[in-house]
Amino acid sequence: MTAFIPxxxxxxxxxxxPKNALPLAGSAHVWWRDESAAQNPVCRARIMAPRVILPSLPSDRPLVMGIVNVTPDSFSDGGTADTLHSALARTRALVDAGADILDIGGESTRPGASVVPLVDEIARTAPVIAAIRAAGITTPISIDTRKAAVAEAALHxxxxxxxxxxALGWDPDLARVTAEAGAPICLMHAQGTPQTMQSDPRYGDVLLEVYDYLARRMDYAVSKGIHPERIITDPGIGFGKTVQHNLTLLQGLALLHSLGAPILLGASRKGFIGAISGVQKASARMPGSLAVALSAAAQGAQxxxxxxxxxTVQALALWRALTTEEDGK
Structure with a gap:
């Protein structure tokens, strides 16, 4: 087992x-300062090593992953890209807007969502991915799924x-499919299932419990043949968490860097933003989503x-300009 000391x-x-600041995860734009960790070579390696998602993607700035839900029932945009034509149109729009990665999902995991039959999820996602590639779009694609057969069809x-x-807890065969493909995999924390996760989520210390869970799932993934450098982590904002749990995770997000893996943050338009801002309509929560995105970027989320x-691309461009030191000053 790997010793993941938080x-x-x-x-x-x-x-x-500060003169003794060191680079975080290879980025020149976000820095860290921790005297005890700075003296530990293992800690230094985990903190300072660049997080390469794919060789074609930059590792010196936060990447923007655009959501393409080919579902009729996703919480914010269900039914807007649930045909091949509309999904391809949304994909083109996201690429034109500057998306670094496209996340294609055929099963809603919103609170209370039902499990989608395997054949339906494959039929929703694989043809869209094939059409994107046939259209000459080369932007990296992520398949958002818990199921091995769906992932296998999407990768193909x-x-x-x-x-x-x-986090490889739903379908035991997904680890094999991912390992054989040599594909990066994002392991997300969730308490419960979409059907139960928001009924009464409880933690002793949500930040440490999420950290420990991700550490265990990383070890499991490696034991199944997935290379450690192919693993991405996600604290699972909104998946079995109250508003306060979400805020605690976002405030302490930088702790996850000591796992030595890239951090993915998915908080866009989620319910806690509406609870805090008073905006009930999910599609109207863009300003709050930008605030969370900039906070995550400031903590080094990849x-x-x-x-x-x-x-988001525009906001991050300005954030980078405001937080990047000029050479030769």
């Missing part, structure tokens, strides 16, 4: 940087990444998963 890092986005159609909200790609 240690806090303090990202620094203020200018000028042209997907590059597996995004599993169950991937921001969003519905509103153009707005």
């Amino acid at each position: 240690f806090r890092v303090s990202p620094r986005t203020d200018i000028p940087r 159609a042209g997907a590059d990444i597996v995004n599993d909200v169950s 991937i921001i998963r969003v519905h509103d790609v153009a707005e």
